[in-house]
Amino acid sequence: MTSPDSLRIETPPLDPPAAFTEPDAAVARLIELHSEATRFLVDAFNRVAGGAPVSTRFRAYYPEVRLVTSRFDKVDSRLSFGHVTEPGAYATTIPRPDLFRNYLRQQIGLLMTNHGVPVSIGPSDTPIPLHFAMAGRGDVTLPENGELSLSLRDIFDVPDLETTNDDIVNGERTRNADGSRPLALFTAQRVDYSLARLAHYTATAPEHFQNYVLFTNYQFYVDEFEAFARAQLANPQSGYTSFVAPGDAVITDPDAPLPDLPRLPQMPTYHLKRANGAGMTLVNIGVGPSNAKTATDHIAVLRPHAWVMVGHCAGLRNSQALGDFVLAHAYLRDDNVLDADLPVWVPIPALAEIQIALQDAVAQVTELEGYALKQIMRTGTVATIDNRNWELRDHSGPVQRLSQSRAIALDMESATIAANGFRFRVPYGTLLCVSDKPLHGELKLPGMASGFYRTQVARHLKIGIRAMESLRDMPPEKIHSRKLRSFSETAFL
Numbered sequence: 001m002t003s004p005d006s007l008r009i010e011t012p013p014l015d016p017p018a019a020f021t022e023p024d025a026a027v028a029r030l031i032e033l034h035s036e037a038t039r040f041l042v043d044a045f046n047r048v049a050g051g052a053p054v055s056t057r058f059r060a061y062y063p064e065v066r067l068v069t070s071r072f073d074k075v076d077s078r079l080s081f082g083h084v085t086e087p088g089a090y091a092t093t094i095p096r097p098d099l100f101r102n103y104l105r106q107q108i109g110l111l112m113t114n115h116g117v118p119v120s121i122g123p124s125d126t127p128i129p130l131h132f133a134m135a136g137r138g139d140v141t142l143p144e145n146g147e148l149s150l151s152l153r154d155i156f157d158v159p160d161l162e163t164t165n166d167d168i169v170n171g172e173r174t175r176n177a178d179g180s181r182p183l184a185l186f187t188a189q190r191v192d193y194s195l196a197r198l199a200h201y202t203a204t205a206p207e208h209f210q211n212y213v214l215f216t217n218y219q220f221y222v223d224e225f226e227a228f229a230r231a232q233l234a235n236p237q238s239g240y241t242s243f244v245a246p247g248d249a250v251i252t253d254p255d256a257p258l259p260d261l262p263r264l265p266q267m268p269t270y271h272l273k274r275a276n277g278a279g280m281t282l283v284n285i286g287v288g289p290s291n292a293k294t295a296t297d298h299i300a301v302l303r304p305h306a307w308v309m310v311g312h313c314a315g316l317r318n319s320q321a322l323g324d325f326v327l328a329h330a331y332l333r334d335d336n337v338l339d340a341d342l343p344v345w346v347p348i349p350a351l352a353e354i355q356i357a358l359q360d361a362v363a364q365v366t367e368l369e370g371y372a373l374k375q376i377m378r379t380g381t382v383a384t385i386d387n388r389n390w391e392l393r394d395h396s397g398p399v400q401r402l403s404q405s406r407a408i409a410l411d412m413e414s415a416t417i418a419a420n421g422f423r424f425r426v427p428y429g430t431l432l433c434v435s436d437k438p439l440h441g442e443l444k445l446p447g448m449a450s451g452f453y454r455t456q457v458a459r460h461l462k463i464g465i466r467a468m469e470s471l472r473d474m475p476p477e478k479i480h481s482r483k484l485r486s487f488s489e490t491a492f493l
Contacts, residue, residue, distance in 0.1 A: 007057040007155065012040040017066065017122025023109035026065070029121045030097035030104065033063035037123075038133040041156065045130060048155065057155050060133070062093040062188040064124035065104075066180070067111055067491070075114040080482040081493040082110030089180040090491065093124045093188035095132070096195065099207060102276060103303055107184075107492045124188075125178075127157035132192035136205065164189045169424060170341055171486060184492035185425065186301050194298035201294065202269035202283065203246035203261070210271055210279040211304050212468040215295065217287050217311040217413055220457045222270060225282045228465060229272045230254040240279060244271040267295055280468050285413060289335035289386050292416035300424035303493055305479050306354060306471050307421060308429045310464040313382065313411040315434035316402060322437070323456045325377040325463075327358055328430035331415035332383035332405045338416060342423050348415070349422075353471070353479050354429035361466035362431070365459060380408040382430055384415030409434065425484045425493070431467070433460045 013036075020026035037060035044058040067090045075083040084090055097104055108119055130152060152158060167173040169185045176182060186194075195206045216222070229243040234254040244250050245258045246268050267286065273279040283299070285291045296307070313326060329350045362377055363369045383402055402410065414430040421428025433456055471479055480493060 007055065009059050010044075010056040011059050011061070012036050014061070014123050017064075017120040019118040019120055021112060021118045023105045023112060026108050026119055026121050027097060027101055027104045030063045030065070030094050031101070033121070033123060034094070034097050037061060037063070037128055041128060041130055041133040045134065045156070048150070054150065054155055059157055060128050061123040062095060062126045062128055063097065064091055064093050064120075064122060064126075065108065065183060066091040066120040066122075067115070067117065067183060068120070069115045069117055073115050079110070079477050080480050080485045081477075081489070082107065082491060083114040084111075084181070084183075084491045085488050090183040091124075091176060091178070091180040092183035092490075092492065093126045095188040095192045096206075099195075103493075111491055126188060129159040129189065129192070130156035131159055132189070132196065135192070135196055135199075159189065159193060163187070164193050166190070166341060166423075168490065174488070182490050185490050191301040194301040197294075197298045201265055201267045201298070203248070203265035204244055204269050204271065205248055206302065208244045208248070208271040208273065208281075209269075209277075209299065209302050209304070210273060210281045211277045211306075212280045212472060213299060213304050213307040214280060214282045214461075214464050214468065215285050215292070215307060215309045215311070215413065215417055216282065216461075217285060217411075218457075219268075219284060221310065221461050222268060222282065222284050224458050224461045225270055225272070226258075228461070229270070232272065240272050240274050242273045244273065246270075267291065278472055280465065287388065288412050289337045289384060289416040292335075292413040293337045293420060296417055296420035296424070296426075300420065300426055304426055305476050306427045306429070306468065307417065308354065308358070308431065308464060308467065309414045309417045310431055310460055311411060311413060311433070312435035313409040313414075313432035315409055315437045316383075317378070317408055318437075320378065320408070320434050320437065321376075322434055323376070324434045325362055325460070326382060326409040326430075326432040326434065327355065327362070327377060327379045328382040328409075328414055328418070328432070329355070329379045330381040331418050331430075332381055332402075332407055333415045333419060334383060334385045334401075335412070335416045336386050338419050338423070342419055346422075348418050349483055351427050351429065351481055351483070353474065353481065354427055354467075357467040357470040358429055358431045358463070361463045361470065364466055365463045378408050381406050382414045382432065383407040383410045384412060385410060386412065388412065422484060425480070427471075427479050427481065427484070429467075431460075431464060433457075 040060045070087050168182045198206050232238040232240040242250050242252045246265055247261050249258050267283055269283045271281045283295055285295045331348050333344050409432055418428045
């Protein structure tokens with residue numbers, strides 16, 4: 001067989017970049033370029049899988065958006081995105097422009113409006129890995145035994161983990177290889193990698209994810225979410241159009257059954273869909289900061305408008321009762337999973353828009369307000385740890401630390417979700433429900449647990465949903481606070 005180094009490189013036609021002054025036309029060109037590139041790679045793979053002789057290496061490139069401005073433009077700085085900070089060249093590679101059509105139309109349109117210059121659309125110099133080109137396609141031909149007689153990496157580009165990283169979002173890279181500045185927080189390969197991981201972990205396609213995401217750590221919330229979704233589908237005035245369960249099972253009839261999967265994915269995910277992604281997604285991340293980080297690492301590339309943790313926690317104050325709510329105003333990060341990406345000395349601020357939405361939702365659902373609301377809801381610091389059995393250690397260390405932090409609740413996910421929201425510029429919040437009080441000997445006995453879940457889960461989830469509906473009624477530019485943006489930010493949200 002010919003050595004891979006001696007193979008010539010075959011590519012689809014590489015037309016020169018073109019300037020666009022209208023966002024719809026720019027996005028249409030991005031879709032066209034990406035479709036041509038992925039179709040070229042899939043066609044080549046089908047030929048190779050069918051036994052055709054190999055005498056070339058096949059390569060196609062992600063499309064690119066590029067902006068060049070030569071002056072300091074006066075823009076509406078109330079927006080935290082949609083403009084660059086100084087003159088220069090800015091560029092980013094684009095994956096799946098069909099999936100991100102509305103997002104790209106908004107971001108590109110803001111650039112054109114704020115800077116009064118066209119954007120350039122053309123092929124980049126970043127190859128599309130074959131694995132990502134094939135994702136979600138039904139026109140791929142595989143050998144009968146599922147194996148190829150040759151190595152794919154010899155004739156196709158494969159994912160390069162050395163360049164699939166978070167160096168832009170972590171502030172470690174301010175220039176692209178050609179000297180331009182990043183236009184977006186994520187490169188195309190980073191996004192494609194996460195889209196593939198999302199499908200794997202959640203057993204639902206990225207297309208189903210909505211802009212308002214609820215995280216939970218108990219299956220009980222999933223049951224209530226399904227019940228709520230079916231009620232909404234039965235109401236033609238609700239605005240919700242379909243419900244999606246793991247396995248990409250889609251129902252529009254409120255009485256339609258959902259299939260029983262032989263095995264649930266690691267993070268079962270459910271989507272109550274609405275036009276333009278304005279519905280809600282519920283992700284059962286299970287227990288632990290590692291799962292919380294994994295889920296948010298990948299969902300972040302979809303650029304949701306908000307994500308909120310609604311789960312159970314340990315109440316740390318004797319004045320709390322089982323079933324009380326905790327609205328996190330601060331976080332003690334003892335989860336350790338993000339220390340290399342976001343140092344623990346970085347403060348994670350509470351976001352006013354999210355806090356108000358959650359507090360108002362508690363008041364509406366419980367029909368309590370003012371001083372009466374304090375009977376069932378505390379605000380304060382939530383501590384997140386990575387040791388589920390922390391109670392079994394010598395209490396002098398952990399308890400003193402919790403007391404010094406003024407923590408009122410403890411869990412294993414909330415600070416991770418908030419910290420990754422801060423890191424990825426995704427608005428975040430936490431509303432927990434006290435399910436036990438280990439420092440005061442109140443553990444969940446079987447009877448207590450069933451009674452607690454029966455009375456509290458439905459109300460807790462209803463509060464989370466009400467808060468998300470409130471946030472949905474706000475303009476996205478108001479939710480995406482400037483306090484989440486750094487000194488020199490990317491223009492894309």
